[in-house]
Amino acid sequence: MYSFIPEKIYYEKNVEDYELGKQLFEKYKDVPKIQIESHNNILEMRQKSNIDFVKMKKSLIIGTRKSLKYVPNKKTSDFLVPYTSSGCTAMCLYCYLVCNYNKYSYLRLFVNREQMMEKLLKTANTFDRELVFEIGSNSDLVLENTITSNLEWTINEFSKSKNGYITLPTKFDMVDNILNLDHKGRTIIRVSVNPEYIIKHVEIGTSKLEGRIRAINDLVEAGYRVGVLVAPIIMLDNWKQLYHELLEKLYDGLSEKAKKIIFFEIIFMSYSYVQNAINSEAFPNAIQIYSKELMRGTGRGKYYYKNKYLDEGKEYIVENLREFFPHNIIEYIV
Numbered sequence: 001m002y003s004f005i006p007e008k009i010y011y012e013k014n015v016e017d018y019e020l021g022k023q024l025f026e027k028y029k030d031v032p033k034i035q036i037e038s039h040n041n042i043l044e045m046r047q048k049s050n051i052d053f054v055k056m057k058k059s060l061i062i063g064t065r066k067s068l069k070y071v072p073n074k075k076t077s078d079f080l081v082p083y084t085s086s087g088c089t090a091m092c093l094y095c096y097l098v099c100n101y102n103k104y105s106y107l108r109l110f111v112n113r114e115q116m117m118e119k120l121l122k123t124a125n126t127f128d129r130e131l132v133f134e135i136g137s138n139s140d141l142v143l144e145n146t147i148t149s150n151l152e153w154t155i156n157e158f159s160k161s162k163n164g165y166i167t168l169p170t171k172f173d174m175v176d177n178i179l180n181l182d183h184k185g186r187t188i189i190r191v192s193v194n195p196e197y198i199i200k201h202v203e204i205g206t207s208k209l210e211g212r213i214r215a216i217n218d219l220v221e222a223g224y225r226v227g228v229l230v231a232p233i234i235m236l237d238n239w240k241q242l243y244h245e246l247l248e249k250l251y252d253g254l255s256e257k258a259k260k261i262i263f264f265e266i267i268f269m270s271y272s273y274v275q276n277a278i279n280s281e282a283f284p285n286a287i288q289i290y291s292k293e294l295m296r297g298t299g300r301g302k303y304y305y306k307n308k309y310l311d312e313g314k315e316y317i318v319e320n321l322r323e324f325f326p327h328n329i330i331e332y333i334v
């Protein structure tokens with residue numbers, strides 16, 4: 001059972017006014033705590049360098065979320081919703097949150113969940129069509145749930161909605177506590193998968209492939225709508241073999257019921273100058289995921305696979321996916 005005990009907690013001064021704040025203080029009563037003005041500006045953290053990245057991830061920040069502004073989205077949801085956490089305790093070498101938060105991508109928990117849910121329900125029920133809200137674009141809510149039980153609370157609360165769906169991606173397998181909830185079909189969970197070699201060497205601190213496959217089967221059995229994110233695809237030297245084996249493992253490990261209903265999303269990796277700088281200092285012995293030959297820079301510090309390789313890659317993945325899953329929907333491939 002996954003259990004995160006932070007080395008230090010930084011907290012904003014009003015968090016104990018909230019029920020969840022009180023619970024977290026009780027749960028971590030023996031952990032040293034430092035009061036801060038704002039979770040966005042922690043002096044002690046600002047003084048750290050890239051080499052401290054792993055240590056910084058062992059801290060927990062507790063505050064309230066001030067901005068609840070939704071961002072329109074065109075992939076699998078209508079809106080990206082700022083929700084109960086940002087950052088994560090894991091350390092995927094490509095983590096997209098590092099682009100937004102730099103080395104400050106440690107786990108932040110926001111205790112004003114009632115306020116966030118109120119807006120979510122109100123927005124869902126204002127529209128006369130079924131909107132999809134992505135609530136997990138800033139963190140991993142399955143991981144967060146092991147600390148706060150927020151996902152259980154969220155699924156229960158949102159099941160009361162007359163309209164709309166919530167959706168979230170995850171790289172973790174700790175789904176047992178959400179299996180028996182009466183979700184009313186309003187929650188969509190997308191489990192991200194990668195070859196075991198990549199999970200071990202790149203997705204540091206996340207769940208193993210076997211556990212994720214089990215989680216997919218259990219979620220399907222529990223009546224959730226479930227997607228599989230093959231993401232991000234990293235074009236290592238032997239990537240074709242790795243991803244072929246991954247799809248084969250999925251085919252062998254998924255239940256018949258899961259194979260019938262899962263949909264796919266496929267994302268090739270992007271990378272950035274900031275991630276490269278942090279990884280080279282914090283993980284000097286890690287495998288190299290940036291490729292000068294295969295990638296191109298955009299001028300804003302972002303790297304993408306060159307079109308030629310990306311097009312070939314997409315073709316290869318779709319072909320392989322069709323071999324094992326000929327009838328499942330591919331929502332998008334980017």
Ligand code: SF4
Nearest residue numbers: 088090091092095171
């Ligand atoms: S699990 Fe997700 S949020 Fe956490 S480090 Fe990996 S990519 Fe980032």
